[in-house]
Amino acid sequence: MTNVKKYVRATKEFAPFKNIDFKWSEAQGDEFPRLEIRVRDEIVTFGVPEEIVVDENGIVGGGVHLKPAEVDKLVSDRGNDVVFFDGRSAHEARIGKFRNAVVSDAITTPNFIGELESGKYDHLKDKPIVTYCTGGIRCEVLSLLMKNRGFNEVYQIDGGIVRYGEEFGDDSLWEGSLYVFDKRLKIDFSDHTKVLGKCDYCESSTNQFFDCANLECRCLFLVCQDCADKSPKILCPKCRAKDN
Numbered sequence: 001m002t003n004v005k006k007y008v009r010a011t012k013e014f015a016p017f018k019n020i021d022f023k024w025s026e027a028q029g030d031e032f033p034r035l036e037i038r039v040r041d042e043i044v045t046f047g048v049p050e051e052i053v054v055d056e057n058g059i060v061g062g063g064v065h066l067k068p069a070e071v072d073k074l075v076s077d078r079g080n081d082v083v084f085f086d087g088r089s090a091h092e093a094r095i096g097k098f099r100n101a102v103v104s105d106a107i108t109t110p111n112f113i114g115e116l117e118s119g120k121y122d123h124l125k126d127k128p129i130v131t132y133c134t135g136g137i138r139c140e141v142l143s144l145l146m147k148n149r150g151f152n153e154v155y156q157i158d159g160g161i162v163r164y165g166e167e168f169g170d171d172s173l174w175e176g177s178l179y180v181f182d183k184r185l186k187i188d189f190s191d192h193t194k195v196l197g198k199c200d201y202c203e204s205s206t207n208q209f210f211d212c213a214n215l216e217c218r219c220l221f222l223v224c225q226d227c228a229d230k231s232p233k234i235l236c237p238k239c240r241a242k243d244n
Contacts, residue, residue, distance in 0.1 A: 020222045027117045043137065045110060052149060059141060062140050062143045062154075063156040065236075066156070066158060067158050068159075068168060071157055072173065074155070082127070086098070086101050086104065087132060088133050089107055089177070090103055090104065090110070092179040095186060095195075095196055095197040095206075096175065097173070111209065125151050126153070131156045131157075132156070136159045139157070140156065161174065161178055170188075170191040177196075184206055199224040200236070202225040206222050210228070219239070
């Protein structure tokens with residue numbers, strides 16, 4: 001923790017990062033064993049860097065930022081007209097999402113362009129849409145891409161699910177666990193987190209992801225503890241069928 005605090009202080013001494021929004025969560029310290037820093041044209045690869053303009057304030061033309069309390073107020077004021085649009089890959093929403101959220105069929109981030117242009121969501125273009133993602137980064141771009149494709153009233157949650165969960169836990173509009181990109185695979189915001197996921201082996205309730213034991217497969221799937229304890233190898237359903 002001491003080293004992390006030193007890193008935060010040193011980073012904020014660099015003028016462009018003075019107001020950077022760091023997010024914290026409890027862990028053991030070895031959750032990112034293969035951490036790398038790479039230069040990319042897009043911080044999140046939607047595949048359309050030509051649409052993205054960045055200035056000193058961030059993405060130009062993105063959705064209106066709402067603090068967690070402002071999200072709840074929007075829903076309180078405008079009720080069922082408000083649509084939550086999940087900006088994450090579809091599997092992440094299996095264990096947690098905003099109540100009644102629209103979850104696209106996007107498997108990877110570049111899939112969102114095809115999803116938005118498919119016509120499946122055209123009926124939402126005149127509704128207030130709240131985009132959300134893990135920490136609010138992906139939605140900086142997604143909200144812009146939605147506006148560019150005719151969605152007229154687009155918001156994003158400032159700080160993403162993380163900030164919303166820190167403020168309201170599981171006692172407002174968020175339901176379930178939050179998928180995270182490290183060895184933990186999920187975090188919960190309270191001691192009464194709702195379990196949304198279903199085991200891919202037996203369909204019982206679970207929120208625990210596993211990586212396929214087949215090293216040639218990159219599938220991430222859900223398995224309950226009972227099935228995990230009974231399985232000599234925890235394989236995804238497709239590899240499991242081949243193994244049998």
